[in-house]
Amino acid sequence: MAYKAIIAGASGLIGSNLLNILLQQQQYDEVLILVRKELPLQHKKLVQLVIDFDDLEKHASALTGHALFCCIGTTRHKTPDKKEYWKIDHDYPLYLAQLAKQNGVSQFHLVSSIGANAKSSTFYIKLKGELEEDIQKLNLNILHIYQPSMLIGERKESRLEEKIVSGIFKVIDPLLIGGLKKYRSIKGSTVANAMYKKSLETDTGTFIHTSDKIQTI
DSSP states (O other): OOEEEEEESTTSHHHHHHHHHHHHOTTEEEEEEEESSOOSOOOTTEEEEEOOGGGGGGGGGGOOSSEEEEOOOOOTTTOOOHHHHHIIIIIHHHHHHHHHHHTTOSEEEEEOOTTOOTTOSSHHHHHHHHHHHHHHTTOOSEEEEEEOOSEESOOSSOOHHHHHHHHHHHHHGGGOOGGGGGGSOEEHHHHHHHHHHHHTOOOOEEEEEEHHHHHHO
């Protein structure tokens, strides 16, 4: 049996790796990506839907299939306005989850962050925590939440700050042992591969995968 996948955020580090994986795997015969502008990529399995995420409702009928992978995320550099940031990183994923449930999509996979906590005083951590809580309230049949630590890998755009932090993590990663392992840096491709593997499982419920667990999937 072949599946249809939907990816939101297919141009990002995790999403682009996930797209490449799904296009190569026989378990998926269609991969629909939701994009703001068409990607320079062609494949017999690939369907690109160019949308304005503020008008997601217009495209609700297309969001059907086995799994919806939500890899949406912005940065403070790209989106300094906190309201806009909240809309992109919280409101869009939540609405996608609502549409997935409405359309009978079997699974929803969400990329969140290590330490996500709705009670945090840190804007980003609080945002991710509230998103996780709000999506869990939907009682989806199968929900996988991934909480990666510092993401490393080749990105389409160069980010000096992340290169510096990545260099620091190379030094401190071996020092993070025991309960601190979940704070080690992790490759975007590793997260993507875990998402693909988990999408082949049929256990129902909500599953939260911290960075250390993602490494072992």
